[in-house]
Structures are given as structure tokens and as C-alpha cells.
Amino acid sequence: MKFINVGFGNMILDERVVALVSPDSAPAKRTVAEAKENGRIIDCTSGRRTKSVIITDSDHVIISALAPETVANRLNGNDDGGEG
Numbered sequence: 001m002k003f004i005n006v007g008f009g010n011m012i013l014d015e016r017v018v019a020l021v022s023p024d025s026a027p028a029k030r031t032v033a034e035a036k037e038n039g040r041i042i043d044c045t046s047g048r049r050t051k052s053v054i055i056t057d058s059d060h061v062i063i064s065a066l067a068p069e070t071v072a073n074r075l076n077g078n079d080d081g082g083e084g
Contacts, residue, residue, distance in 0.1 A: 004074045006054065006064040010044040014075055019055040020068050028053050035061035 003011040021028050032053060035041040040060045048065035055061055064071060073079070 004071070005079075006044045006062060006071060006074075007066045008044065008046040010064075012054065012056070012062060016056045016058065017054055017075060018057050020071055020075070021053050021055070022068055023050045023053050023063070031055065032061055032063060 002014045004014050004017075006012055023029065023032065032041065032050075042060055042062045045063055045065040050063045050065065052064045052066055052068040052071050053061060054064060054071065
């Protein structure tokens with residue numbers, strides 16, 4: 001069991017991550033909007049701009065202010081130590 005920092009002290013379990021995407025595409029925007037409507041959104045941005053969208057196996061959607069590359073590096077075990 002390994003936790004990944006997705007910014008501002010927020011942690012997620014790495015084995016629950018299904019997808020990591022940029023929030024700019026229409027499908028990602030639609031996924032985030034549907035998750036907000038259904039109460040499945042977890043906001044880890046601390047009021048900053050959303051830079052990555054993380055989809056979990058429990059169908060929750062996590063939005064983060066960290067770049068997708070940063071989160072991917074942390075998922076792969078290459079912790080860059082920065083907050084984004």
C-alpha cells in the first residue's frame with residue numbers, strides 16, 4: 001500500500017488510480033461536471049486552478065493543482081519533492 005501526495009498534503013492510494021488526465025479535453029470536463037452533480041468529486045486544489053484529473057476505481061474523481069506529469073512521476077515512484 002503506497003500513498004501519493006496529490007498536493008497540499010492530500011494523499012491518495014496509488015492502487016486505486018485508474019486514469020490520470022489533463023482537464024482541458026471535453027470528456028474530462030464532462031466527467032468532472034458529472035462527478036460534481038453526483039457528489040463523487042474530491043477537490044484537492046486548495047482553490048487553485050485544476051491541472052490534473054484523477055479517476056479512481058470507486059468512480060470518484062479527484063481534481064488536483066499539480067501537473068499530470070508530476071502526479072505520474074509520483075505514481076511511478078519518482079517523487080520530485082515539489083508541490084507543482
